[in-house]
Amino acid sequence: MQALAGKVALVTGAGSGIGRANSVLMAARGAAVIVNDLDAPAAEQTVALIRQAGGVARACIADVSDGASVAHAFALAQRSLGPVDVLVNNAGIPSGMPAFEEIDEAAIDRMFDVTVKGAMLCTRSVLPAMKARRSGKIVNTSSITAYGSHSRGSVYAAAKGAIISLTRAWAREFAQWNIHVNAVAPGRVRTPMTAGLSADPAYREEVRRRVPLGRRGEPEEIAAVVAFLASSDADYMTGQVLSPNGGEIM
Numbered sequence: 001m002q003a004l005a006g007k008v009a010l011v012t013g014a015g016s017g018i019g020r021a022n023s024v025l026m027a028a029r030g031a032a033v034i035v036n037d038l039d040a041p042a043a044e045q046t047v048a049l050i051r052q053a054g055g056v057a058r059a060c061i062a063d064v065s066d067g068a069s070v071a072h073a074f075a076l077a078q079r080s081l082g083p084v085d086v087l088v089n090n091a092g093i094p095s096g097m098p099a100f101e102e103i104d105e106a107a108i109d110r111m112f113d114v115t116v117k118g119a120m121l122c123t124r125s126v127l128p129a130m131k132a133r134r135s136g137k138i139v140n141t142s143s144i145t146a147y148g149s150h151s152r153g154s155v156y157a158a159a160k161g162a163i164i165s166l167t168r169a170w171a172r173e174f175a176q177w178n179i180h181v182n183a184v185a186p187g188r189v190r191t192p193m194t195a196g197l198s199a200d201p202a203y204r205e206e207v208r209r210r211v212p213l214g215r216r217g218e219p220e221e222i223a224a225v226v227a228f229l230a231s232s233d234a235d236y237m238t239g240q241v242l243s244p245n246g247g248e249i250m
């Protein structure tokens with residue numbers, strides 16, 4: 001299926017986990033993919049995976065929380081592959097689960113800088129070209145934690161809640177230019193971000209107890225939802241949050 005043929009997709013945090021799976025799937029569906037990450041070797045690995053499968057990709061190294069670096073790297077990448085049709089704001093950092101009073105100020109700043117400000121800066125970088133062409137798809141990455149699914153990790157939850165607010169506000173603001181903005185709010189997904197949890201028997205038991213499907217999701221299962229939101233199959237959707245989560249929240 002070449003649902004994204006002729007499109008240019010930019011995925012942030014694409015050197016690992018869900019971002020890598022998003023990039024690989026969108027390339028398989030015909031998109032040329034700009035692979036952003038601050039970890040250059042990781043981004044290059046994703047690019048290599050896409051090229052090995054016959055797809056088109058190039059790395060774009062930038063910290064999404066650094067406006068000058070985002071503007072420069074995104075401009076360079078678009079000069080080579082063309083203006084971005086699909087932006088996936090996926091870059092994120094793990095929260096750990098400290099008690100709220102133990103979270104230091106620098107960690108709070110970093111969480112909001114990467115998650116919230118990062119999504120704003122990346123969106124701002126691609127928006128003028130989307131407006132000019134009156135077309136675009138933006139897919140933001142929230143989390144079920146935004147809905148209060150966990151008893152710890154409130155800073156992460158708040159940042160992911162802000163992503164839902166941004167999704168809805170942008171959907172209204174950008175609709176006049178035919179720019180669709182939706183979000184994915186994954187449940188528990190088996191990625192490097194959560195790798196440490198796999199070995200913990202208490203965590204495995206919690207997954208069995210709380211997730212009706214009885215297991216964590218795979219990055220490819222989130223990528224399938226993102227690729228749908230990025231495609232013309234979702235042309236009547238904007239301001240929506242889809243939550244692939246095994247039924248943990250309904």
Ligand SMILES: NC(=O)c1ccc[n+]([C@@H]2O[C@H](COP(=O)([O-])OP(=O)(O)OC[C@H]3O[C@@H](n4cnc5c(N)ncnc54)[C@H](O)[C@@H]3O)[C@@H](O)[C@H]2O)c1
Pocket residue numbers: 012013014015016017018019036037038039042062063064065090091092093114118141142143144185186187188189190191192193194
């Ligand atoms: N894994 C889960 O269970 C889960 C659940 C819900 C939501 N999410 C969200 O999905 C997204 C991807 O998570 P993942 O599990 O694949 O994580 P991951 O750690 O495997 O990948 C995240 C990638 O983002 C990159 N990154 C981090 N900070 C960056 C920055 N400032 N600029 C550019 N790149 C940066 C990292 O280098 C890494 O390659 C995140 O937003 C995460 O919060 C994950």
